[in-house]
């Protein structure tokens with residue numbers, strides 16, 4: 121995908137429906153700093169963020185204006201230039217099973233001012249985004265969510281889950297005492313210079329990851345203005361293997377302490393490890409820092425190897441949360457974009473209230489797991505057939521959700537005996553899907 125998407129006009133159906141309520145739906149002119157600043161302040165207000173400083177506006181102006189930046193304006197207000205609703209979207213590459221990726225429409229900054237809530241503005245925005253994405257030929261939309269109650273109605277389903285970890289350092293002892301490589305503190309600039317390349321190698325084999333845009337690396341390492349406390353507290357440690365090659369980083373902060381200096385909390389803001397040695401060494405590092413009682417880490421995988429490395433896995437309290445939501449727009453393209461485990465013939469009867477994915481589709485995979493997908497009227501007798509919503513299919517897509525669980529919960533119906541077993545066998549991803557950032 122090129123950056124052409126940024127100027128794709130807003131959806132006419134949504135524009136017409138908002139216009140009926142005297143609201144104007146349009147693209148923000150992101151070459152105009154003042155117009156962008158109005159949009160950005162509305163976005164920040166929408167998430168209960170602060171009024172942003174000039175420096176913060178500048179860094180966002182430099183960092184995110186490559187995106188398609190959309191607003192809704194109410195010209196009857198005394199400040200008509202500040203949008204009452206916002207979205208920002210761009211074409212992403214989402215990693216899928218098989219070390220492949222699919223083009224996906226990433227949607228972010230969905231806000232509607234509290235003064236204009238529950239009048240259908242978000243619905244117009246979301247449906248508009250989906251129609252625009254389909255119009256641009258994108259087979260899927262993706263987003264991370266503030267609340268898990270909002271997006272299923274638009275056909276999204278949770279597909280990548282994350283774990284927030286709280287680790288009691290007094291109980292967290294490694295089973296193995298083997299140590300290889302070296303760890304050392306490095307500067308934010310070194311991190312910015314080296315981490316994206318390592319991440320790029322990890323991303324390609326981890327379903328659920330997306331490309332991380334450069335401003336996000338700046339944010340992780342504390343280089344963006346606006347959160348001085350974060351910037352001051354952030355420390356970065358790099359792991360080098362025995363040949364001296366950087367293989368991972370941990371970005372962390374130590375806070376708290378008080379009168380009892382042993383009572384600090386260490387927060388892992390990002391941990392990136394290219395191989396098992398880097399992973400173990402970086403976790404060992406954070407768990408062994410002196411004067412720390414608790415280590416916290418957000419957005420970790422729901423399948424962290426760390427739990428298997430500790431003598432007491434109850435040292436870790438893991439709180440799972442839905443993280444990445446997917447919305448398939450084009451079923452044949454989406455199903456053809458990933459690889460599967462072995463051969464099967466599977467029929468999907470998909471329902472979609474918005475129409476994009478509605479229909480019957482046949483997925484045939486060969487022994488190597490390569491797919492062939494067709495849109496059909498009737499399923500052949502040998503097909504394992506399931507009936508499901510586009511939201512459930514989107515949840516299953518990356519192979520991190522158990523099919524039997526969706527059957528038991530009524531989200532997937534087996535139209536042929538044991539269809540779920542076949543689906544599970546070929547869909548399951550050997551690498552647990554994980555997404556390490558919000559967007």
Ligand SMILES: CC(C)(COP(=O)(O)OP(=O)(O)OC[C@H]1O[C@@H](n2cnc3c(N)ncnc32)[C@H](O)[C@@H]1OP(=O)(O)O)[C@@H](O)C(=O)NCCC(=O)NCCS
Nearest residue numbers: 166230231232237238239240241242243264265266269270
């Ligand atoms: C969430 C938000 C964008 C909704 O905007 P809105 O214009 O009030 O939403 P709409 O009026 O278009 O509602 C559309 C549908 O979603 C439902 N809905 C809206 N917000 C919801 C919420 N927070 N939880 C559950 N359902 C919600 C509405 O009931 C409506 O349902 P229906 O059409 O199926 O009957 C807005 O409340 C907001 O900006 N919240 C704060 C920022 C935020 O959390 N954004 C989401 C980021 S992922």
